[in-house]
Amino acid sequence: METDCTRDDIPVNGTPAGDGRTGAPAPLPAGTRLLHIGPHKTGTTAVQGALFAAKDKLPEHGVVFPAGSRHPMEAALAACARPGMMGDTVPTERHWTRLVEQVAAAGRHTSVVSSEFFADAADEAAIGRIVEQLGGDRVHVLVTLRPLARIMPSQWQQYVQNGLRMGYPDWLEHMLRKPPYEKPNPSFWRRHRHDRLIERWARVTGPDRITVVVVDDRDRDGLMRTFEALLGLPGNLLQPVPDTANRSLTLAETEMLRNLNVEFRGNELPDELYSRLVRNGAVMHMKNTCSPTPHDVKIVTPRWAVEAAAGIGAEMMARIGASGVRVLGDPALLSAVPEPSGEVPGEARIAPEVAARALYGALAAAAAAPVRHTAQAKARTVHQTSSKELVRVLGHRCLKRLRRR
Incomplete structure (x- = not known):
């Protein structure tokens, strides 16, 4: 078994090992x-x-x-x-x-x-x-x-x-x-x-x-x-x-999103709304327009x-x-167990501009392609409707207004 990239004497699928590059494995057979x-x-x-x-x-x-x-x-x-x-x-x-x-x-x-x-x-x-x-x-x-x-x-x-x-x-x-x-x-x-x-x-x-x-x-x-x-x-x-779209989130960004997930699930909003407005709207725009700085707290x-x-x-x-x-x-x-960095983690706070860009990403996604859904609230007065359903209905109405605009 080969365990060191500096060795080149072991074949791959029966082919001669080594292609002339130092430490490189041999090419796999043509047609692999x-x-x-x-x-x-x-x-x-x-x-x-x-x-x-x-x-x-x-x-x-x-x-x-x-x-x-x-x-x-x-x-x-x-x-x-x-x-x-x-x-x-x-x-x-x-x-x-x-x-x-x-x-x-x-x-x-x-x-x-x-x-x-x-x-x-x-x-x-x-x-x-x-x-x-x-x-x-x-x-x-x-x-x-x-x-x-x-x-x-x-x-x-x-x-x-x-x-x-x-x-x-x-x-x-x-x-x-x-x-x-x-x-x-x-x-x-x-x-x-x-x-x-x-x-x-x-x-x-x-x-x-x-x-x-x-x-x-x-x-x-x-x-x-x-x-x-x-x-x-x-x-x-x-x-x-x-x-940039594949970069990892900072601790503050992840915690902001995690708390949003709590609210989202708690109010039973549709999954397609999450995909369009949160992951592919707010989070994607935040990743593309905001780069982490040395002052941002990492996930430790x-x-x-x-x-x-x-x-x-x-x-x-x-x-x-x-x-x-x-x-x-x-x-x-x-x-291997890495040596402790010795750094004292700071407080994870989301920067106002990062939060603003995440919010804009959600709004832009809603305006560009409003999410269609099938769930409709029954005709009731506000006082007869739960707070969770009110949040859901208001969110749907906002999307309809953005679509008309």
Whole structure:
């Protein structure tokens, strides 16, 4: 098993290892279907953006990126029988069939498909279907891993962006200290119990068709260079694409959104309203127009949780090492406990301009494409109507007025 990127003497799928670049793995055989399954928060967005940006240049090097968008999320969700984001378009079998057809059209070219949502495949039956329809024996699975301690704050704020109402300390308690560790987000350990994730896929493909890449956050370009080597691409062809819309939220921004989620759920507003006005309106505009400053308070994981995550990382890496899959990078990174920063967290306060831009984003989204809904309130006087329903009805009326304008 290869555990150090400086080694180049181990073959990939029976091909000679090493392509002339120091520490680079050999290219996969021509015609391979490279399936990058994430999981979440392991550099997937950066890779997808770089591949999509280079899409027109890839075929001259025998590689195809067979997707009509940067991230074929709906196709992956449909393949895994998973629902979409709260209030978003419902994934259908057609999304998946279209991607399968695009991969088949690649012919003898090597193709690469990347979506972290493939990590949500629940069992071997779902994985077997995905692998078989994408090319069977031609499929090579790529898994990218980062330390759990770095994943947890990013994943929590992402769950908040999809409606979660639980604060970070409570969420850590549930994920790390309260069996069966499935509430409020059962998807977390399905994705991030990385040893079991890899074992599920290895039972279908065999360990020889899985490559695990341990991402080193100190080497910003390392993951791009690994993809280039595996795909047989020239060095530096894949370049990071700035994506402000994918930046993580600060603690204050996340807490503002979390409290909004409490009000939203408490008043039973429709999910499509959340998708349009909150996630794709307020949050998206806030991300695109407001950049975090050194004064913004970051989401900090308490020491007990960092140590617990490191312990789980060590256990996972031991099982991954025994599974027979190939590992590129330094496995010790997954169980390392970082030194305390020594910084005293400040008070998380949302800046007025950030709040204003979030509000404007919601209003702009409402004015551009008002949300249609079917729920209607019965004819009653104000005094006969509950406060929650009043809030709901007033919100609907505001949307109608904005639509008329």
